[in-house]
Amino acid sequence: MATCSPGDTLILPRNCHISAISAMVLSGALPKYIVPEYDFKWDVAGGITPSQVNDAIKELEMEGRKAAALLVVSPTYHGICSNMDEICHICHSYNIPVIVDEAHGAHLGFHPELPSSSLSQGADLAVQSTHKVLCSLTQSSMLHMQGNLVDRERISKSLQMLQSSSPSYLLLASLDAARAQLSENREAIFDKAIDLALEARSLISKIPGISILEFPSFSSFFQIDPLRLTIGVWQLGLSGFEADDILCNDFGVVCELVGTKSFTLAFNLGTQRDHVLRLVAGLKHLSQTSHFSQPVKDEGKNVNHFVCLDDIRISMSPREAFFATKRKVSIRDSLGEIVESLYVLIHLVFQL
Structure with a gap:
């Protein structure tokens, strides 16, 4: 505004x-x-x-x-x-x-x-x-x-x-x-959090079937916050949601963000080494008890745009869409219709 x-x-x-x-x-x-x-x-x-x-x-x-x-x-x-x-x-x-x-x-x-x-x-x-x-x-x-x-x-x-x-x-x-x-204490206040994040990254990288989001996963990667750790579990045959349930219920690890194939952890000023050890123990448990799936082939070709959203035409402004008369339909029945919000549409697409 x-x-x-x-x-x-x-x-x-x-x-x-x-x-x-x-x-x-x-x-x-x-x-x-x-x-x-x-x-x-x-x-x-x-x-x-x-x-x-x-x-x-x-x-x-x-x-x-x-x-x-x-x-x-x-x-x-x-x-x-x-x-x-x-x-x-x-x-x-x-x-x-x-x-x-x-x-x-x-x-x-x-x-x-x-x-x-x-x-x-x-x-x-x-x-x-x-x-x-x-x-x-x-x-x-x-x-x-x-x-x-x-x-x-x-x-x-x-x-x-x-x-x-x-x-x-x-x-x-x-x-x-x-x-x-x-x-x-601006020069040293994040020393411990960053050290713990680096330690966690090192320990997790040795666990079979576990992936860590790093350079150069994206060609447009400029920098990444070392206090955010995104862990992929698709090689274990698990979704991020399934892994999150096990880590939370059995190891007391609460993820910051959960996705279909990974989950993200946030390290901060309150993070302790015990938290890292519980995380590593939980991931080792997932690795030992899950069934490994075949690795994704042609990994270099997996990076792409939101292809499903590239050809979407904007039929009205967000303000017009907000005040327009609307109705709720199933995902299947929404094909060819005008979606009120792109934010809603992205979530619909990922549910398909």
Whole structure:
């Protein structure tokens, strides 16, 4: 709302958070989607590349339009970071502000082993869910701003429309406490968490049938957060959901994100070595008790785009779709129909 007026175009990835769809409903902005690289073997989407951003800007120019802003999700839930330095350079050459959904990156830049923050790479706005990796209370977050491409007064007015006039001082105090915790020991505060993540990666890599998401799983991989560990279990004949159930019920390991072929773990300031040992014990149990399946052939060919979403035509704006009359149908009966939200559509496709 601070960058896009009704009818303006917002460039954003197709795997954006549902809140980005809601923002377009509220602002009346029109989407120009970028399809991120996708690995079918892992069932994981990567980031977006500078060349994709440049192509999107050029395509809009050919249509006589200019993007009001670019939204990037970096890092993704799996910790995959886009090359924000080059992306910001491209966008700023066109006076296009860059907004970064950095919900999972409030800790970036606070250790030499961590990727750089989006602000340090030139982003104009960065939204961070401080509670996800740092130690503030749930629901607390921060909006960071720099530069002059975005109107500060318009941001303030937009926040007044969306936020409560009675803020929670518990949440505000927890944000300040998290900030103070970082500032007091910013050079070493993540040493233990990163050491434990590296130890876990080393131990898990030796377990038969277990895969770890690493470079160069995606050709567009720029950086990855070492505190996010995505573990593949398809060679064991298990889905991520089945593995998660066993790890949670039998070993007390709670996964951050669960997928069809893998699950993701988040290491943070509260992670202890006992947690790593329980995780490794659980994975060894899965390896010893599961039936191995044949490895995926031609692995290099498994990286591709969301092919099933490449040819989807946008029939109406997100705002029009939200207010349109709609009905619920089965997945089979939805073929050929207009789906209200791309976010919903992606989940429907992965259920097929």
